Amino acid sequence: MRRVALATGLAALLALTGCSDDTDTLRPTQTPADGSTAAATSTGERVQVVTSIDVYADLARTIGGDAVEVRSLLASDSGADPHSYEATARDQLAVRNADLVIANGGHYDEFLTRALSAAGGERAVITVVPGEDEGHEDEGHEDEGHEDEGHEDEGHDEAHGHGRDGNEHVWYDLQLMGTLAGRIAEELAQLHPADREGFAARATEFENGIAELRQRQETMFSAHDGTPVAVTEPLPLFLLTDCGLVDKTPPAFSQAIEEGTDVPVRVLQDTLNLFSERAVELLVYNEQTTGPQTERIRKAAEDAGIPVVGMSETLPTGQDFLSWMRANLDAIEQALA
Structure with missing residues (x-):
């Protein structure tokens, strides 16, 4: 081989x-x-x-x-x-x-x-x-x-x-x-x-x-460098980081969601506080990994008026890689506008 x-x-x-x-x-x-x-x-x-x-x-x-x-x-x-x-x-x-x-x-x-x-x-x-x-x-x-x-x-x-x-x-x-x-x-x-x-x-x-697409990321980096965001799991972090966005999610939360285990109560509350205290400006939500705890996070963001952007782990039907990533960048830009 x-x-x-x-x-x-x-x-x-x-x-x-x-x-x-x-x-x-x-x-x-x-x-x-x-x-x-x-x-x-x-x-x-x-x-x-x-x-x-x-x-x-x-x-x-x-x-x-x-x-x-x-x-x-x-x-x-x-x-x-x-x-x-x-x-x-x-x-x-x-x-x-x-x-x-x-x-x-x-x-x-x-x-x-x-x-x-x-x-x-x-x-x-x-x-x-x-x-x-x-x-x-x-x-x-x-x-x-x-x-x-x-x-x-x-x-x-x-x-x-x-x-x-x-x-x-x-x-x-x-x-x-x-x-x-x-x-x-x-x-x-x-x-x-x-x-x-x-x-x-x-x-x-x-x-x-x-x-x-990288040029768009550089432009977004100039406009949004240091902007705090939250994620339900690490899925989109490469894309977000290269746009200048900073993940503020407690690592224990996103790790538990990714591994399919229960989020500790204290960690869940710390994550919910990100929205009630408006400590982040965006939530990026993995649409293919959902459950009661991620739904609570999403609702907390929506209740606080914080934009939610959904992303997927697999290529959406009818799109190629470039159109998919272009749509993801569009969604981030619109949410932060």
């Missing part, structure tokens, strides 16, 4: 390792004599891409175009929790037949990690957030110009495999998604060389879209 890991916010190729499994009889591995994967698929075949979540499936389709066939193991309407999901036999077959697998990492989609371990054979694997045991060999850092001095300034936390501040919802990090687009294009170019220029052009177009 050849693994490609992205450090949060940086184009870092952390590891390339090879392994083979003679028991992989469903799809024979096609590896050139030089050990590369450039000819893993013939020019007449579509590259088989498997992703853990629909967000990465959208990026793969956007960049791959007609040259790829993409399957997300967790569809947007599945309602399944990635933390507890178990890969089905059909999922396992898809992974075994994949030419490229895109995983979130950071312990978010361990069902895919287990499926990869069981699959055998060879395939390209992009892991967006490397875990503790994923891709920390020194040689991988040197080969790709991985510089240590740039990490402290950016607040990255590779060693713990959770990205910035332990947040595994890295698709809300727009800069990282631009970096990921480039990595997908590079991997697809190796697997399907005939469409190399198309992959590069579509990745550039996507990156230009990201640049426009």
Whole structure:
């Protein structure tokens, strides 16, 4: 298995390792004599891409175009929790037949990690957030110009495999998604060389879209730097932080909601006080993780006249990644106006 890991916010190729499994009889591995994967698929075949979540499936389709066939193991309407999901036999077959697998990492989609371990054979694997045991060999850092001095300034936390501040919802990090687009294009170019220029052009177009969104974030940062906000869980924090907004939610509250445990009474009251005391100017609410305690928080915000913006963990039906993030920024701007 050849693994490609992205450090949060940086184009870092952390590891390339090879392994083979003679028991992989469903799809024979096609590896050139030089050990590369450039000819893993013939020019007449579509590259088989498997992703853990629909967000990465959208990026793969956007960049791959007609040259790829993409399957997300967790569809947007599945309602399944990635933390507890178990890969089905059909999922396992898809992974075994994949030419490229895109995983979130950071312990978010361990069902895919287990499926990869069981699959055998060879395939390209992009892991967006490397875990503790994923891709920390020194040689991988040197080969790709991985510089240590740039990490402290950016607040990255590779060693713990959770990205910035332990947040595994890295698709809300727009800069990282631009970096990921480039990595997908590079991997697809190796697997399907005939469409190399198309992959590069579509990745550039996507990156230009990201640049426009990042420019909006910079404008919002100038206008709202230091504005206090609250969240029901860490889902949108990359997006909010890069807009200059500061999360004032008690960490024990958002952690409990994310882990599906009860919020301690004192912590719940401290969170409710943020609204009754008007200590925050916005609540960002995860629409896909709701319950009695998050509903109390939402009602407290509404009763205090504090705007509530809903965001989702999966790509909304009928949207692509760029239109989704554009809508999220629109909602934040309107709420703070």
